[in-house]
Amino acid sequence: EAQVTQNPRYLITVTGKKLTVTCSQNMNHEYMSWYRQDPGLGLRQIYYSMNVEVTDKGDVPEGYKVSRKEKRNFPLILESPSPNQTSLYFCASSLWGENIQYFGAGTRLSVL
């Protein structure tokens, strides 16, 4: 089944403790992206990647890191999480040149 898989689905952590949210897609998509969704603010793009070793900042990149060493994986790294990063995170992917993005199930992160 074609899908975007995120792990974990739920995570509670404390301020300053480094964490990684994984994202993997099995559709051979070139493009991958991370979003955060907060009440009243909609989906905001954090980082995106147009292919292996190519990443770029979205609208809200502060406090996040990404890497794209393999085409199928695009992990999101929070080196020192803070409470304002408590949010619902989505990974998405699409084929190069296509605008339709397919979303993972989401990761709900709480930073205490």
Place this chain on the structure above:
Amino acid sequence: EDKVVQSPLSLVVHEGDTVTLNCSYEVTNFRSLLWYKQEKKAPTFLFMLTSSGIEKKSGRLSSILDKKELFSILNITATQTGDSAVYLCAVSGSTLGRLYFGRGTQLTVWP
């Protein structure tokens, strides 16, 4: 600055009603407009619109784009409780791979 504005932000109707959701945009070098449905989980794709005046239809849902006036509408006829969701509008512009989302319209359909 690119901007996508959806209205209304919230809408409550009864089953059988027809609803119209609006999306206006200001995006450099517009390429396409997309509608997604989100039911407490991942957004799922509904429509992609690239040309003015051509209606896209899927069952009771339909959508149309006006590139001159920079807006799109999503119509849902004969609403059902299963239509309750947040409907998201997104626009792509000059930067490949970037999607700009509106804040969404929360639709609630009462039986």
